[in-house]
Amino acid sequence: MNIQQTKQSQEVQETKCKSHNFELIAVDLDMSDKSQINFFCGQCLVDKLNNNKVTTIQQSKERIQQINIQQQEIKTKENQARLNYYKNILDQIMDFKRSIDDSFEKMHKQIQEYMFAIEKEKQELQENQNQQNYFEDIKQLSKLYSSDQQKSIKLIEDNTFIDQLTRQLELLFNNAEYQQTLDIFKNTKQIIQDLIENNIIELPPLQLKKNEFKTPSFNRICIKHKKEIIMIDIDTQNKEMEDRFACVDCISQNPSIKYQTIEHINKLWIDYNSESQNILLQYKKETKNKRDELFNQITQMRKNYNQKVNEISNKLISEQQQQQQQQQQQQQQQQQQQQQQQQQILHQTKESNQIKKISIQSLDDEQLLKDLQCIIQKEKVTENQAIISLKNKDSNFLKEIEIHLESLKQYDQLDIQQTIDILKDIPIERNLIQQLSELIQSFSNQIQANDENYQNQIKFIKDFQELIDQAKKIQCQINLFDKTITxxxxxxxxxxxxxxQISNQTRDQVNQSQSIQFQYQNLTKLLNDYIDNFDNKNKQIKQYFNIQNLELELITLTELNKNLEIEKTNLFNQISTQLDQTQKEFQKQLKEQQDQNQKQIDEINNQFQLKEKEKFDQNTQEIINLKKLIEEDKLKTIKTLEEQKNKEIADMNKKINQKESELKAVQRQLDQIHYQNLQKEKQQKLELEKIQNYPKILQFSNTHKGVGCQISEDGKVVVECSSNWYYCLCEQAIPKTGKIVFAFQMISGTQFIIGIGFRDIIQKNNYTNAGFGNGSYLIRDNGYTYSHHNKDGNTKQLSFTYTTNDVLIMEVSIEHKYIKWTRQNNPLVSVQLEIDTSIQQELYPCVNIYQSKVKILDNIPN
Structure with a gap:
C-alpha cells in the first residue's frame, strides 16, 4: 500500500506507486480514523485482499513455473520407483515360475517313466498271451493260493505315487519362492503408500513484495483500540492468548513488556516448523529403515526355514523314489527269473514236478526231511546281508535327516535372535559380522586354484568362517552365562x-596380488573393529576373568610365601649343619697337624740324642726356630680357616637377609593392596553420606541475608518482600572435597538469580549486586549468567531459562573448580561455570531474588 499525504486543496501530483512502481488505479475514501488519503495500484489491491488464492498474473505465472518443476521432479522419482518395484515383482515372479516349471518338469518326467513301464508291461502281456499253456496257468493259480496277491501291487504303487505328486503340488505354494513373492507384493504396497504420502506438491505461498514503508501486521484488529496488531508478547507467563496481541497503543501503555515483532515471530514459527518437519522426516526414515531391515530379516528367515524344510522333504521323496525303483528292479528280476523257470519247466518230462509246492504236505519225503532239519537247527531266522545293508542305509538316511533338522534349529535360533536385535536397535555387531561374512566370501572368490598357498588359504577361509559362525552363536546365546563363558x-x-594366521599370511605372501593384499587389509580393519566392539560389549566377562586371575595370583603369592618360609627354615638348618661340620673338620685338621708336628719333634729329639754333644746348642737353636715356624704355620692356618668360615657365614647371612627382604616386600604389597581397598571403600562411603545428607541439613541463614528477606519453614523457605534485589545465603558452607548436589524450587514470583557465593564479599556489598567482582556465580531466570572472576561468562545469555515451579539442581565440586546447573524437567540441557578457588574463603549456596519465593528441597529429584 502506498500512502501519499495531501491537503484537501492539493491536486494529485504522482501517478506511480512507490512500493511496486505500478500505475495508481484506486483511492481509499474512508478517512474516519486517519488524516491521510490512500492510493492503490493493482498489486496493492491484491495485497489488501489478503487471500493466497488471489494473485496477479505475473505471480500466477511464477507459481505455475514452480509447480511444473515440482511435478516434473515428482513424476521422475515416481516413474523410477514404479519401474524399480515392478522390476522386483517381475524378477520374483520369474523365479517363482522357474521353480514351478522345474517342479512340473520333474513330475512330468516321473509320470513318463511310469507310463513307459506300463506300456512295456502291456506290450509284454500281448506278446506272451498266445504262448501261455496249462502249466503256466496252474503256476499262477498256485501263487494266488500261496500268498495274498488278490490285490494289485501296481495299483497300490500308483496310489503311493499319486500321493507323492499331491505333496509336491502342495509344496509349490508353501516354498520360499512363493512366500517371497507374497512378501514382494506386500513390500510394494508399502512403497506405494510411502510414495502417496511423500509425493505431494507443495503449493508455493504468495510471494508478496515487502513494503519497506509499512510495518508488518496481522489481519486482525486490537479489541481495545481498534488498530492493527503489529507485535506479540511471547515472554510473559500465565497470560491469556488474546491479551498477548498488541497494537501501537498497547505497546505505549505497557513499556515494561518486551514485545516481539511479527517478522521475528514469523522467523521463530518457520524455524519451529522446519525443526518439527525434520524430526518427523528423520523418524519416518528411521522407521522405514527398521521396517525394511525387519522385512528383509523375516524374508531371510522364511527362506532359510523353507529351504531346509524343502531339503528334508526332497530327501524323503528322493529316498522313497529310490526304494520304489529298487522294488521295480527286483520285480523285473523276479519276472525274468520266472520266465527262465518257465522255459526250464517246458523242457521237463514229468508233469508232477511242474507244479509249485504250495504246502508242506505236498513235499516229497526227502525235501520234507531236509526242510524240517533246517527248521529244527535254526530257531530264529538270521538276517541276511541284504537286510543288514538296508538297515545301514536307513540309519545313514536318518542321520542325514537329523543333521538337517539340527541345522534348521540353529538357523531358526539365529534368525530369531537377529530379528530381536533389529527390534531393539542393536545393529553394530550384526553389521560387522555381516561385513566380515561378505568380505570373506569376496576373498574366497578371488582365490585361484593354481596358487602355491591355495591349501593354506582354503584352511584360512575355513577357520575364518568358523570364527563368523562362533560370532553368530555368541550373539544368539549371550544370555546363557555358563555357555557364554566357554x-x-x-x-x-x-x-x-x-x-x-593373518599376520603369517601377510608376512609370508609378500609377492601376492595387490587385490589380495587389499582384501587382507580390509579384513584386518574389520576384524579389529569387531574385536574392539566385542571387548566393549564383554567388559563384565573380562572383569570376571580378571577376578579369577587376581584370585589365582593371590593363591600363588600365598604359596610363594609358604615356600619362602620353608626355604628360609631349610636354609638356616643347612647353614647351621655346614657350620657344625666345618668346625668339626677344622678341629680334626688341627689335631692332625698337632700330631704331625709332635711326631716331627720327637724325630728331631731322637736325632739330637744320636748326634754329638758339640752340636747340642745348634740343634737346640734349630728346635727353637722350628717351634716358632710351627707356631706361625699353626696361627696362619687357624686364621685362614677362620676367615674362610667367616666369609661363608657372611654370605649365608646375606642370603637370609635377601630372602627376608623379599618376603617383607611381598607382605608389604599385600598389605598395601588391602589398605588401599579399605581406604577406597571408606572414602566412597563418606562421599556418599556427604552427598546424601547435605541437602537435608541445608538451611537459609537468618543472619546472612538482605533486610527484605524473610525465612520460614525451619530455614527451608525464603521470600523477598521489600521490592528490592537481595541476597540470602545458606547457613552451611559447601565442602571442599567431593561432588555436592542440592536443589532449589521457585515457589512464586518471576525474578530469580540462583547459585553460590563468597559470604564475606557479599556481606561487604550489603547483600546486593551480582556479577564480576561481586563474589558470586549465578544464573538468572532469563538465561543470563554471572561470574565473580570471568568476564567472558559474566552478564551473558549462556544459560537456559526457568520460571515459577521449576526446580534447579546444582552440582558443585571445589576440587574440580566448577558449578553446573540443570533443570528438572529438561535434564539434558545444562550450563557450567568455572569457580575461582584461589580465594581463601568458603562458598555458600545462595539466592538473589526480587519479590519472589524459593524453597530448598531435602531430596534431589530424579
Missing part, C-alpha cells in the same frame, strides 16, 4: 589364531 574363551582363542 564360547567366550573359545572365541578369544580363535580370534588370536586368526590374527596370527
Amino acid at each position: 564360547l567366550f574363551q573359545q572365541h578369544t582363542n580363535k580370534i588370536e589364531q586368526i590374527q596370527q
Whole structure:
C-alpha cells in the first residue's frame, strides 16, 4: 500500500506507486480514523485482499513455473520407483515360475517313466498271451493260493505315487519362492503408500513484495483500540492468548513488556516448523529403515526355514523314489527269473514236478526231511546281508535327516535372535559380522586354484568362517552365562589364531596380488573393529576373568610365601649343619697337624740324642726356630680357616637377609593392596553420606541475608518482600572435597538469580549486586549468567531459562573448580561455570531474588 499525504486543496501530483512502481488505479475514501488519503495500484489491491488464492498474473505465472518443476521432479522419482518395484515383482515372479516349471518338469518326467513301464508291461502281456499253456496257468493259480496277491501291487504303487505328486503340488505354494513373492507384493504396497504420502506438491505461498514503508501486521484488529496488531508478547507467563496481541497503543501503555515483532515471530514459527518437519522426516526414515531391515530379516528367515524344510522333504521323496525303483528292479528280476523257470519247466518230462509246492504236505519225503532239519537247527531266522545293508542305509538316511533338522534349529535360533536385535536397535555387531561374512566370501572368490598357498588359504577361509559362525552363536546365546563363558574363551582363542594366521599370511605372501593384499587389509580393519566392539560389549566377562586371575595370583603369592618360609627354615638348618661340620673338620685338621708336628719333634729329639754333644746348642737353636715356624704355620692356618668360615657365614647371612627382604616386600604389597581397598571403600562411603545428607541439613541463614528477606519453614523457605534485589545465603558452607548436589524450587514470583557465593564479599556489598567482582556465580531466570572472576561468562545469555515451579539442581565440586546447573524437567540441557578457588574463603549456596519465593528441597529429584 502506498500512502501519499495531501491537503484537501492539493491536486494529485504522482501517478506511480512507490512500493511496486505500478500505475495508481484506486483511492481509499474512508478517512474516519486517519488524516491521510490512500492510493492503490493493482498489486496493492491484491495485497489488501489478503487471500493466497488471489494473485496477479505475473505471480500466477511464477507459481505455475514452480509447480511444473515440482511435478516434473515428482513424476521422475515416481516413474523410477514404479519401474524399480515392478522390476522386483517381475524378477520374483520369474523365479517363482522357474521353480514351478522345474517342479512340473520333474513330475512330468516321473509320470513318463511310469507310463513307459506300463506300456512295456502291456506290450509284454500281448506278446506272451498266445504262448501261455496249462502249466503256466496252474503256476499262477498256485501263487494266488500261496500268498495274498488278490490285490494289485501296481495299483497300490500308483496310489503311493499319486500321493507323492499331491505333496509336491502342495509344496509349490508353501516354498520360499512363493512366500517371497507374497512378501514382494506386500513390500510394494508399502512403497506405494510411502510414495502417496511423500509425493505431494507443495503449493508455493504468495510471494508478496515487502513494503519497506509499512510495518508488518496481522489481519486482525486490537479489541481495545481498534488498530492493527503489529507485535506479540511471547515472554510473559500465565497470560491469556488474546491479551498477548498488541497494537501501537498497547505497546505505549505497557513499556515494561518486551514485545516481539511479527517478522521475528514469523522467523521463530518457520524455524519451529522446519525443526518439527525434520524430526518427523528423520523418524519416518528411521522407521522405514527398521521396517525394511525387519522385512528383509523375516524374508531371510522364511527362506532359510523353507529351504531346509524343502531339503528334508526332497530327501524323503528322493529316498522313497529310490526304494520304489529298487522294488521295480527286483520285480523285473523276479519276472525274468520266472520266465527262465518257465522255459526250464517246458523242457521237463514229468508233469508232477511242474507244479509249485504250495504246502508242506505236498513235499516229497526227502525235501520234507531236509526242510524240517533246517527248521529244527535254526530257531530264529538270521538276517541276511541284504537286510543288514538296508538297515545301514536307513540309519545313514536318518542321520542325514537329523543333521538337517539340527541345522534348521540353529538357523531358526539365529534368525530369531537377529530379528530381536533389529527390534531393539542393536545393529553394530550384526553389521560387522555381516561385513566380515561378505568380505570373506569376496576373498574366497578371488582365490585361484593354481596358487602355491591355495591349501593354506582354503584352511584360512575355513577357520575364518568358523570364527563368523562362533560370532553368530555368541550373539544368539549371550544370555546363557555358563555357555557364554566357554564360547567366550573359545572365541578369544580363535580370534588370536586368526590374527596370527593373518599376520603369517601377510608376512609370508609378500609377492601376492595387490587385490589380495587389499582384501587382507580390509579384513584386518574389520576384524579389529569387531574385536574392539566385542571387548566393549564383554567388559563384565573380562572383569570376571580378571577376578579369577587376581584370585589365582593371590593363591600363588600365598604359596610363594609358604615356600619362602620353608626355604628360609631349610636354609638356616643347612647353614647351621655346614657350620657344625666345618668346625668339626677344622678341629680334626688341627689335631692332625698337632700330631704331625709332635711326631716331627720327637724325630728331631731322637736325632739330637744320636748326634754329638758339640752340636747340642745348634740343634737346640734349630728346635727353637722350628717351634716358632710351627707356631706361625699353626696361627696362619687357624686364621685362614677362620676367615674362610667367616666369609661363608657372611654370605649365608646375606642370603637370609635377601630372602627376608623379599618376603617383607611381598607382605608389604599385600598389605598395601588391602589398605588401599579399605581406604577406597571408606572414602566412597563418606562421599556418599556427604552427598546424601547435605541437602537435608541445608538451611537459609537468618543472619546472612538482605533486610527484605524473610525465612520460614525451619530455614527451608525464603521470600523477598521489600521490592528490592537481595541476597540470602545458606547457613552451611559447601565442602571442599567431593561432588555436592542440592536443589532449589521457585515457589512464586518471576525474578530469580540462583547459585553460590563468597559470604564475606557479599556481606561487604550489603547483600546486593551480582556479577564480576561481586563474589558470586549465578544464573538468572532469563538465561543470563554471572561470574565473580570471568568476564567472558559474566552478564551473558549462556544459560537456559526457568520460571515459577521449576526446580534447579546444582552440582558443585571445589576440587574440580566448577558449578553446573540443570533443570528438572529438561535434564539434558545444562550450563557450567568455572569457580575461582584461589580465594581463601568458603562458598555458600545462595539466592538473589526480587519479590519472589524459593524453597530448598531435602531430596534431589530424579
